[in-house]
Every structure is written in C-alpha cells, then in structure tokens.
Amino acid sequence: MSDRFAGKLLAWYDQHGRHDLPWHFDRNAYRVWVSEIMLQQTQVATVIPYFQAFMERFPDVQALASAPVDDVLGHWSGLGYYARARNLQKAAITIVEDFGGEFPDNPEELETLTGIGRSTAAAIVAQAYGKRAAILDGNVKRVLARYHAIAGWPGQTAVLNQLWEHAEEHTPEERPRDYTQAIMDLGAMVCTRTRPDCESCPLSNGCQAYARGETRLYPGSKPKKEKPEKATWMIIVEDEDGRILLERRPPSGIWGGLWSLPELDPALGADELQEACEQHLGMSCSEPELISGFRHTFSHYHLHIQPARLALTQPSKIADADQHRWFHRDEALVLGLPAPIRTLLTQPEQAALL
DNA sequence: TATGCGTGGGC
DNA sequence: TGCCCAAGCAT
Structure with a gap:
C-alpha cells in the first residue's frame, strides 16, 4: 500500500537525496550487489574508495569468480567483516556456474546466495531491477521506529517484525528504486542517530516520536554487556633478508582467511616464548625482544596484543607452504591483512615505539 | 534466539 | 576517553 509517507519522502528525495554515489553510475546487478555487501x-564514506578499487580490479562477476581469494581479501583489507568478501566470491562462483552468469531478479533466489539476506536481496531487486521490495537496514529501522514510536531494541524479534511490517506497508508500487534510496538517505542525512534535524524532515508531520518530543527514545538501545578481555602473542619473525613470516589464519573466527603475524598461546610466559616459537615454526630463532603491547577493541571483546620480535638464526626451513610464507613488506601489503597488522607493516617504526 | 564478526566515526 | 553505532548475515 502506497501512502502519503512515500509521496512526501520521494518529493524530499528529488530535491535533497544522494543521486551521485559511485554505484549509481553504470548501474547493474553486479555493481549494486557489491555495493550492498560492502555497505553492510x-x-x-568508508565504502566509496574500496568500491572504486574493487570495480577496477573485478569489473564483472566473471572476474570476481575467477580471482585468487587472496586478491579478493586484499581488496577488502581494512574494510572489516571479512566473511563478506569470502561469501561474495563464493556467490560469484555460484552465479557463474549455476546461473549462467546472470543475476536472479527476485528476492527468493537472491537469498539462496551466501551473504545475501532479506534486506540485501530486497535492495538489489529494488536498486538493480526497479522492482518493489521492502528493505530494512539501520537507517530504515531508525526512521520507522521513530515515525511509529516503536519501543524496544530492534534486535528483539517482536520489534523487528513490527518494523518489517511497516517497511512493507510504506514501500510504494511507483518508483520503488528511488523510494529505497530516499528512506536510507533520510535516515543518513536527516533522521540521524543523534540530533535529528526534524525541522527539515518531510515526515515530521506524521512522526509520533517527534509529536511526543521523544525522538531520542527510538529506536531502543541494545542491552549493555561487559566485554571480556582477551590476550595474545603476535610474533614478528624476520629472516636475514628482512622478510617477515606471515601465517594464514583459519577460515573462520576473527580475521578468518587473512594473512597475519603468527599467534602463540597467551598463557605462555615470555621465557617460554622462544621455544614455543621454534616449535610452532620449525626453525631456530633468537631470543624474543618484547615490544610494548596494545589493546584492540572488537564488537564483543577487547584483545590485548603483545608483539614480540625474533630473528631467524638459521636459514628458513619453510618452503612455500600453504600456511606460512615469507614476505617483504611491500609484497605483504597486497594480501588480505587485518588493519592493525597492515598498520604495523606500513609503519614499521611503530612496532618499535609501541 | 543469541552470538560472532571489524573498523572508523561521532560525541 | 570509552562507548555506541553503522546500507546485516551466518550459524
């Protein structure tokens, strides 16, 4: 059911919306898809440079499907949530092999592709094909929670279901592509998390939170939880050529599938480090030089990273194994690296100062 | 249903 | 500074 809500929003969008984002040009399902995944x-502002570089390197779904995974992760390095990149390529292979290189144009089939859920499927259908489909991202949740004064945290199923109902109800038959962009733009530019600009909002008339002067109460906030503290050793091993040993991380878990510094059991004492390192790497190392550690905060925990530098005392026994490889710093930078590790390699002097 | 998954921005 | 959050999804 299309209502006044959509009409007002579209009129606002025509004047104030964002019409020139990179994925608005040469619009096709592939570009829309990649942008939607990156934007999760x-x-x-964070996505734009990544999107540009990604499109230069992987201009179509065939290029993405046939690329080495390290190359894909390399273009994702620093963007976070790396399962998105792995899922993206997996889906690209499915599209090439099972869909003949053609994107599905309906939400049901799109949702069978890994990494595409209900909202992303709808966004692709609306943005790429101009078909009516309701999205519900963070922006839409905020707009609708305020407009209808829906109490509670959207992580709760009951709250989420209400929001989905309203999202479906407001999405119009006409101009669904513009409407989808419009409601996201409103959430990003006017109905912001803090200090919404209600005076210039086209929907303030019917907004229940605004009528009550309670925009701050919506959407409800997530219940607080204590973040656990974790710790780990990060090992910087250099060989006689100044190359650094990197280790491919397991496919799941934090920084899954990325290249990183080898990790050792945090329970190890500094005096046990050398032996553990030699055992882990199968090579002889010097005594470790401890570098002052730093704390890295994730969504669910704090990680205290304790770097230790060792030098190789014998030539490397590791050939080109699958899990461990020697890299010069500039070589390493084209790999999928976690942001803190990338920083460490780009600014080696930081390792000494940490 | 709850949790794991990254990084940077804003206050 | 520490905390919440952002164009969510997979498990």
Whole structure:
C-alpha cells in the first residue's frame, strides 16, 4: 500500500537525496550487489574508495569468480567483516556456474546466495531491477521506529517484525528504486542517530516520536554487556633478508582467511616464548625482544596484543607452504591483512615505539 | 534466539 | 576517553 509517507519522502528525495554515489553510475546487478555487501554495517564514506578499487580490479562477476581469494581479501583489507568478501566470491562462483552468469531478479533466489539476506536481496531487486521490495537496514529501522514510536531494541524479534511490517506497508508500487534510496538517505542525512534535524524532515508531520518530543527514545538501545578481555602473542619473525613470516589464519573466527603475524598461546610466559616459537615454526630463532603491547577493541571483546620480535638464526626451513610464507613488506601489503597488522607493516617504526 | 564478526566515526 | 553505532548475515 502506497501512502502519503512515500509521496512526501520521494518529493524530499528529488530535491535533497544522494543521486551521485559511485554505484549509481553504470548501474547493474553486479555493481549494486557489491555495493550492498560492502555497505553492510559500514558507512558510505568508508565504502566509496574500496568500491572504486574493487570495480577496477573485478569489473564483472566473471572476474570476481575467477580471482585468487587472496586478491579478493586484499581488496577488502581494512574494510572489516571479512566473511563478506569470502561469501561474495563464493556467490560469484555460484552465479557463474549455476546461473549462467546472470543475476536472479527476485528476492527468493537472491537469498539462496551466501551473504545475501532479506534486506540485501530486497535492495538489489529494488536498486538493480526497479522492482518493489521492502528493505530494512539501520537507517530504515531508525526512521520507522521513530515515525511509529516503536519501543524496544530492534534486535528483539517482536520489534523487528513490527518494523518489517511497516517497511512493507510504506514501500510504494511507483518508483520503488528511488523510494529505497530516499528512506536510507533520510535516515543518513536527516533522521540521524543523534540530533535529528526534524525541522527539515518531510515526515515530521506524521512522526509520533517527534509529536511526543521523544525522538531520542527510538529506536531502543541494545542491552549493555561487559566485554571480556582477551590476550595474545603476535610474533614478528624476520629472516636475514628482512622478510617477515606471515601465517594464514583459519577460515573462520576473527580475521578468518587473512594473512597475519603468527599467534602463540597467551598463557605462555615470555621465557617460554622462544621455544614455543621454534616449535610452532620449525626453525631456530633468537631470543624474543618484547615490544610494548596494545589493546584492540572488537564488537564483543577487547584483545590485548603483545608483539614480540625474533630473528631467524638459521636459514628458513619453510618452503612455500600453504600456511606460512615469507614476505617483504611491500609484497605483504597486497594480501588480505587485518588493519592493525597492515598498520604495523606500513609503519614499521611503530612496532618499535609501541 | 543469541552470538560472532571489524573498523572508523561521532560525541 | 570509552562507548555506541553503522546500507546485516551466518550459524
């Protein structure tokens, strides 16, 4: 059911909306898809340079499907949530092999592709094909929670279901592509998390939170939880050529599938480090030089990273194994690296100062 | 249903 | 500074 809500929003969008984002040009399902995946839990300004570089390197779904995974992760390095990149390529292979290189144009089939859920499927259908489909991202949740004064945290199923109902109800038959962009733009530009600009909002007339002067109460906030503290050793091993040993991380878990510094059991004492390191790597190392550690905060925990530098005392026994490889710093930078590790390699002097 | 998954921005 | 959050999804 299309109502006044959509009409007002579209009129506002024509004047004030964002019409020139990179994925608005040469619009096709592939570009829309990649942009939607990058934009999951990630702000527009952060995504833009990644999207540009990604499209230069992987201009179509065939290029993505046939690329080495390290190359894909390398273009994702620093963007976070790396399962998105792995799922993206997996889905690209499915599209090439099972769909003849053609994107599905309906939400049901799109949702069978890994990494595409209800909202992303709808966004692709609306943005790429101009078909009516309701999205519900963080922006839409905020707009609708305020407009209808829906109490509670959207992580709760009951709250989420209400929001989905309203999202479906407001999405119009006409101009669904513009409407989808419009409601996201409103959430990003006017109905912001803090200090919404209600005076210039086209929907303030019917907004229940605004009528009550309670926009701050919506959407409800997530219940607080204590973040556990974790710790780990990060090992910087250099050989006689100044190359650094990197280790491919397991496919799941934090920084899954990325290249990183080898990790050792945090329970090890500094005096046990050398032996553990030699055992882990199968090579002889010097005594470790401890570098002052730093704390890295994730969504669910704090990680205290304790770097230790060792030098190789014998030539490397590791050939080109699958899990461990020697890299010069500039070589390493084209790999999928976690942001803190990338920083450490780009600014080696930081390792000494940490 | 709850949790794991990254990084940077904003206050 | 520490905390919440952002164009969510998979398990």
